Amino acid sequence: MAEAMAAGMIESGTIEPERIIMTNRSNEQRRQELMENHGVLATQSIEFAVREADVVILAMKPKDVERALEGIEDFITNEQLLLSVLAGVPSSFIEEKLEGEQPVIRVMPNTSSMIGKSISALAAGEHVSDEQVTIARALIRSIGETVVIEEEQMDVFTGVAGSGPAYIYHVIESLEKAAVEGGIETETARKMAVQTVLGAGMMAEQSEDSPSALRKKVTSPNGTTQAGLEALYENGGGEAIEAAVENAATRSKEISNQFNKKPVTQ
Ligand SMILES: NC(=O)C1=CN([C@@H]2O[C@H](COP(=O)(O)OP(=O)(O)OC[C@H]3O[C@@H](n4cnc5c(N)ncnc54)[C@H](OP(=O)(O)O)[C@@H]3O)[C@@H](O)[C@H]2O)C=CC1
Ligand SMILES: O=C(O)[C@@H]1CCC=N1
Structure with missing residues (x-):
């Protein structure tokens, strides 16, 4: 760091x-x-x-x-x-x-x-x-x-933004893996995954639309994104990210509590 x-x-x-x-x-x-x-x-x-x-x-x-x-x-x-x-x-x-x-x-x-x-x-x-x-x-x-x-x-800031890059890298890894499993060559798969995350991040930063509105604009009724999101939600979706933040924040609190007691071992 x-x-x-x-x-x-x-x-x-x-x-x-x-x-x-x-x-x-x-x-x-x-x-x-x-x-x-x-x-x-x-x-x-x-x-x-x-x-x-x-x-x-x-x-x-x-x-x-x-x-x-x-x-x-x-x-x-x-x-x-x-x-x-x-x-x-x-x-x-x-x-x-x-x-x-x-x-x-x-x-x-x-x-x-x-x-x-x-x-x-x-x-x-x-x-x-x-x-x-x-x-x-x-x-x-x-x-x-x-x-x-x-x-x-x-604690919550650490859970969202300190640890957050790791969650996003995990998303990139998953997108890349899925692309490779779909038959795309690794280098192209990596580029696809990274650029998709980068583009979405920059859209979220620069657009006047909220992330939720941007998501809806990608999602055609009964189209591919809707099918993709359904599987994402069935497998945890945003709740999985919220759980990650909560767990990280809880760990941050645990570390603080250890400092109020001592000795610290982790
Ligand atoms: N990695 C991340 O994404 C983030 C990390 N942090 C925080 O940053 C801190 C460091 O994390 P990270 O960089 O991943 O850890 P690392 O283990 O990579 O780095 C810790 C460094 O501290 C040095 N060190 C340990 N004790 C001493 C000492 N007494 N005096 C001088 N140097 C010392 C170690 O070297 P040596 O053993 O040779 O002394 C090592 O270079 C953590 O407290 C973490 O919570 C915060 C935000 C993000
Ligand atoms: O994992 C950790 O403990 C550090 C703090 C935030 C990011 N990395």
Whole structure:
């Protein structure tokens, strides 16, 4: 996720690659790749990375955050803005671990950041000024659209937009598989699936019609789409997507609850 964000920020021209410092604990090959592929500075020194930064972005797995915070608490200052993209981890947990009055903004991007097409939510913690929200929003705007939400809305946002690309990739995989099974060559099948999703997404974005109205325009009475939709609805259809969002949001809540108890294992 960190790589997708860095790539999007660089590609959009928001920040020069040499002003981004990336770090991890152990994987030297990844650091090398990041430097070669994006021109960023990648270092094993977490202290150097944090000390040099105006804005620190946390992007480890939730299970690693407690140790990560313990590793930076001695040198991060309240003048530095901390953005956390970690699913489910409450800003209050980070604030408490770092003590003082650390400005923390939770951000939920998605991997389409890589091409500047994320939709990212921002939720400000206890000690964040309006100016810091503006700074964070300008930075995150470089990887796509932004919305500012209340922190309690993060779980559902994560279920829809953080995890959402995976549902759409699954749809693409299914369309492609069906095309191949129908006798179409794999490369063409992939193109058909991707372009169908892309075209529908762009129509939904650009048309004055609602998605529901657009769906109806495809669906001729007693035609092929009606037959297709009937099978889709019989097999779960939109309810399957809603269930996916609900389950993802529930998992996000579970992670938050673990942080209110500890220790975190996943
Ligand atoms: N993937 C996605 O689509 C999205 C992910 N997120 C969130 O982003 C976070 C990362 O996810 P993802 O990128 O998939 O995970 P990855 O496992 O790919 O990346 C996590 C990185 O964190 C590094 N890391 C772990 N502990 C530390 C530490 N103490 N200090 C510095 N670096 C550390 C790891 O490297 P090493 O082990 O070498 O330290 C690794 O490079 C998660 O919290 C997730 O909830 C949010 C939105 C979307
Ligand atoms: O699967 C996850 O936990 C992360 C958060 C949102 C997308 N990926």
